[in-house]
Amino acid sequence: MSDVSLLTNLIVELRRGTQIIAVLNQLQENQYGYSLLQRLEQNKINIEAGTLYPLMRRLESQGILKSEWDVSDSRPRKYYILSDLGKEILVELENEWYKLALEMDELFKENKR
Amino acid sequence: MKNIIERYVYDVKRRLPEESRAEVEKELVANIDDMLGDNRSEENIEKVLLELGEPRLLANRYRTKERYLISPAYFDDYVRVLKIVMIIFISISLVFGSIDLALNLNVETPWQMIGEVFSKLFSVSTNSLLMAFAWVTFIFFMIEKAEEKTKFRKWKISNLPELPMKNSPKINRTGAVIGLVIETIFAMIFILLLVNYLDALGIYEGSTMVAPMFTVEIVKAFIPILIISVALSIVVSSLKALYGIWNVKLTVIYTVSKIFSTVVTIIFISYPNLFNILMFEKIAEYLATTTNEVADGFAIGIKAFSIFIGIVVTIDLITTWLKTYRGKRNKEL
Numbered sequence: 001m002s003d004v005s006l007l008t009n010l011i012v013e014l015r016r017g018t019q020i021i022a023v024l025n026q027l028q029e030n031q032y033g034y035s036l037l038q039r040l041e042q043n044k045i046n047i048e049a050g051t052l053y054p055l056m057r058r059l060e061s062q063g064i065l066k067s068e069w070d071v072s073d074s075r076p077r078k079y080y081i082l083s084d085l086g087k088e089i090l091v092e093l094e095n096e097w098y099k100l101a102l103e104m105d106e107l108f109k110e111n112k113r
Numbered sequence: 114m115k116n117i118i119e120r121y122v123y124d125v126k127r128r129l130p131e132e133s134r135a136e137v138e139k140e141l142v143a144n145i146d147d148m149l150g151d152n153r154s155e156e157n158i159e160k161v162l163l164e165l166g167e168p169r170l171l172a173n174r175y176r177t178k179e180r181y182l183i184s185p186a187y188f189d190d191y192v193r194v195l196k197i198v199m200i201i202f203i204s205i206s207l208v209f210g211s212i213d214l215a216l217n218l219n220v221e222t223p224w225q226m227i228g229e230v231f232s233k234l235f236s237v238s239t240n241s242l243l244m245a246f247a248w249v250t251f252i253f254f255m256i257e258k259a260e261e262k263t264k265f266r267k268w269k270i271s272n273l274p275e276l277p278m279k280n281s282p283k284i285n286r287t288g289a290v291i292g293l294v295i296e297t298i299f300a301m302i303f304i305l306l307l308v309n310y311l312d313a314l315g316i317y318e319g320s321t322m323v324a325p326m327f328t329v330e331i332v333k334a335f336i337p338i339l340i341i342s343v344a345l346s347i348v349v350s351s352l353k354a355l356y357g358i359w360n361v362k363l364t365v366i367y368t369v370s371k372i373f374s375t376v377v378t379i380i381f382i383s384y385p386n387l388f389n390i391l392m393f394e395k396i397a398e399y400l401a402t403t404t405n406e407v408a409d410g411f412a413i414g415i416k417a418f419s420i421f422i423g424i425v426v427t428i429d430l431i432t433t434w435l436k437t438y439r440g441k442r443n444k445e446l
Contacts, residue, residue, distance in 0.1 A: 032143070032144075032147065033140070033143070033144040033147065034144055034147035034148055035147075048164070048166070049144070049148065049164055049165050050164070050165045050166040050170070050171045050174065051174060053140070053141065053144055054171065054174035054175040055174075057137070057140070057175060058175075058177060061177060075143065075146055075147065076139075076143055077143055077147070078139075078140050078143060
């Protein structure tokens with residue numbers, strides 16, 4: 001491979017679209033920013049903190065997530081979880097993901113000699 | 114370093130819309146707190162903040178809407194309109210700047226006058242460029258704002274532009290604009306010299322003038338038509354810069370202006386008694402010859418010069434017409 005950064009960029013670009021599915025998938029349970037970041041990292045989903053936190057807020061403003069502050073602990077935390085709309089959307093996105101994977105698979109096989 | 118976290122959060126917060134600031138701040142502080150865990154050393158704080166990245170970029174991600182002055186979708190149109198408007202503005206400003214100079218110039222010496230002309234025309238043209246820039250940017254910004262609100266943009270097939278002429282004879286726009294500025298400056302100096310310092314032009318011995326160069330009345334009679342000729346050629350130069358290509362209309366105007374200014378120039382310089390007989394006498398005295406011989410020499414020089422500019426202008430016009438004709442034929446093919 002002559003240009004490593006070119007490949008890296010393409011991979012980052014490709015993976016970026018899947019980040020939201022991963023985030024929504026992990027938000028079927030209550031999560032706060034940092035716990036979600038760690039969960040994703042454990043599952044080898046690379047997303048930067050500076051991308052994830054604003055993303056969660058944006059998804060909330062779109063009605064896909066709902067949130068609640070927990071101030072009972074000494075550290076106040078904002079917990080996020082899928083809203084009803086978010087649950088529907090997650091199902092659709094996951095279906096789309098399987099469909100896409102299948103289609104790509106077919107496409108690759110067709111061209112393999 | 115003190116208060117790094119507070120400063121970081123503040124730097125993010127101040128870039129956000131008022132209504133979301135408090136919430137983002139609270140959340141961001143909590144997130145940073147979680148990321149730090151129990152290790153609150155300065156090193157760890159720096160590590161966490163570097164991980165979060167530049168406040169400007171982070172704030173940008175917190176914003177829901179993209180923000181820009183001119184969107185990429187409009188940028189091409191913006192640059193194209195900007196170029197044309199700048200050319201128009203610079204032309205207009207040069208014309209008005211020149212008029213202003215001609216009416217209000219109040220200086221003692223020719224050197225001051227030259228300085229005045231340069232600085233005046235330079236300042237009006239830079240001002241006009243800045244104005245063009247500000248207005249075009251503002252108008253495009255407003256157009257985009259309006260579209261965002263009303264979503265009225267509908268693209269239709271009929272919006273497609275006409276095909277440009279193939280191999281059309283191009284005029285170098287930058288060159289044309291630079292030429293325009295220089296032309297105007299020198300034209301102004303020439304006219305102002307004639308208008309204001311006519312009496313001071315001549316042969317000097319020490320600081321007293323011994324022979325005037327021109328017959329003042331004749332030059333004065335010519336001044337209006339000289340000004341018209343110069344103004345015409347400035348207008349034509351502006352049109353050249355504006356069109357960017359030689360088309361028939363432009364070439365006709367160009368030809369008229371060239372012929373007009375050439376004829377005016379030749380009539381002017383070969384007008385009987387334009388040059389003062391006293392100057393010829395003085396030169397004859399210096400060269401130890403007769404006044405008649407000096408006058409004859411001048412007459413021959415003027416004739417040669419007239420023929421020379423006649424030939425140059427003819428060649429220029431022929432080549433311009435050939436270019437225009439070639440462009441026209443290419444269009445028809």
